Amino acid sequence: MPTQPKHTAYLRRALLRWYDANKRDLPWRETNDPYCVWVSEIMLQQTRVAAVIEHYKRFLSEFPDVRSLAEAPIDDVLAQWSGLGYYRRARHLKAGAEAVMERHGGVVPSDESELLALPGIGAYTAGAIRSIAFGIPAPILDGNVFRVVARFFEVEGAWTSTKDKKQFWEIAGRLVSQQRPGDFNQAMMEWGAMICTPVSPGCSGCPVRAKCGALASGRVGELPTPRVKEKPIAAERTLYVLSDKAGRLLMRRRPDSGRMAGMLDLLDELPARSSEPESLGSFKHSILNKRYEVTVYSSRTEASTRGRKNWEWIARERIAALPLTTMAKKGIRLAQSISLFQAGDEANEAH
Numbered sequence: 001m002p003t004q005p006k007h008t009a010y011l012r013r014a015l016l017r018w019y020d021a022n023k024r025d026l027p028w029r030e031t032n033d034p035y036c037v038w039v040s041e042i043m044l045q046q047t048r049v050a051a052v053i054e055h056y057k058r059f060l061s062e063f064p065d066v067r068s069l070a071e072a073p074i075d076d077v078l079a080q081w082s083g084l085g086y087y088r089r090a091r092h093l094k095a096g097a098e099a100v101m102e103r104h105g106g107v108v109p110s111d112e113s114e115l116l117a118l119p120g121i122g123a124y125t126a127g128a129i130r131s132i133a134f135g136i137p138a139p140i141l142d143g144n145v146f147r148v149v150a151r152f153f154e155v156e157g158a159w160t161s162t163k164d165k166k167q168f169w170e171i172a173g174r175l176v177s178q179q180r181p182g183d184f185n186q187a188m189m190e191w192g193a194m195i196c197t198p199v200s201p202g203c204s205g206c207p208v209r210a211k212c213g214a215l216a217s218g219r220v221g222e223l224p225t226p227r228v229k230e231k232p233i234a235a236e237r238t239l240y241v242l243s244d245k246a247g248r249l250l251m252r253r254r255p256d257s258g259r260m261a262g263m264l265d266l267l268d269e270l271p272a273r274s275s276e277p278e279s280l281g282s283f284k285h286s287i288l289n290k291r292y293e294v295t296v297y298s299s300r301t302e303a304s305t306r307g308r309k310n311w312e313w314i315a316r317e318r319i320a321a322l323p324l325t326t327m328a329k330k331g332i333r334l335a336q337s338i339s340l341f342q343a344g345d346e347a348n349e350a351h
């Protein structure tokens, strides 16, 4: 790869022209506010654009600035995040807002090392905030950018290789437009998401097809080097929708660290002083490469929470406002569908 990749000027020009004419109307593109850019970029990690749009709007109307997020109870933040998954992102975002209040007086910094020192901000997010919100020619690299660079410049490399990623960061750094870095980075993302997709890319409508290396050499399907897919693992779980006479639900709080930290889940055991469980049916749920078949039972219980610090009785009207795991939501919804447990307002339920 030469110092300046061939066709860089062409790529910038063609891509920005295409982006200006075709960019999607997305709510986070209506602002350059660094806090909004930060929230949207964190939400978009590992999550489809369509799933993020409503969550983004709701999150920002609830926490419109760094201060409101920093001061919010973590349960409220997790409840707003509910349905997006990967809840560690929400915890980091809140911790990041607290750090911005403490270290920077509530003003999101533009300095790379100050951004990287904030919880949950890595090289990609720092590059996105700096380029989009502050107009600094900082590169970004994610799976989309990696793929389009690999194909257009016909560069070998696998996303899973640290060494290859380093090389691609260097290329992205040389590509980024000095005049319109934020638009250019978003154009790269959009190009990867809309045209140069992982499977069946739309080469015939591609704005840079005239100089695409992989297209010219017939190697589109080979680049980037495909990652080896892990085989899904089948697993089973049993959950209990346990309610008392007053209609309260017995739930367990997950530990403060690890996956879905601090969220409420249904119990996966039947406590003492519970009636014979009745089967409600089952549903499927995937977490990472695990494919769960979850069987749900209901039971009336008079169980005591004594000695079970992580068990909580939840009044039905509070359920919609609390951070529930998606599995718990699905289980409760199953119970609701056969009128065993009415949780009232379902406005915050996941999809």
Ligand code: SF4
Pocket (backbone or CB within 6 Å): 148, 151, 152, 195, 196, 197, 201, 202, 203, 204, 206, 207, 208, 209, 212, 213, 214, 215, 220
């Ligand atoms: S021509 Fe095809 S492979 Fe090349 S950049 Fe465009 S969409 Fe990707």
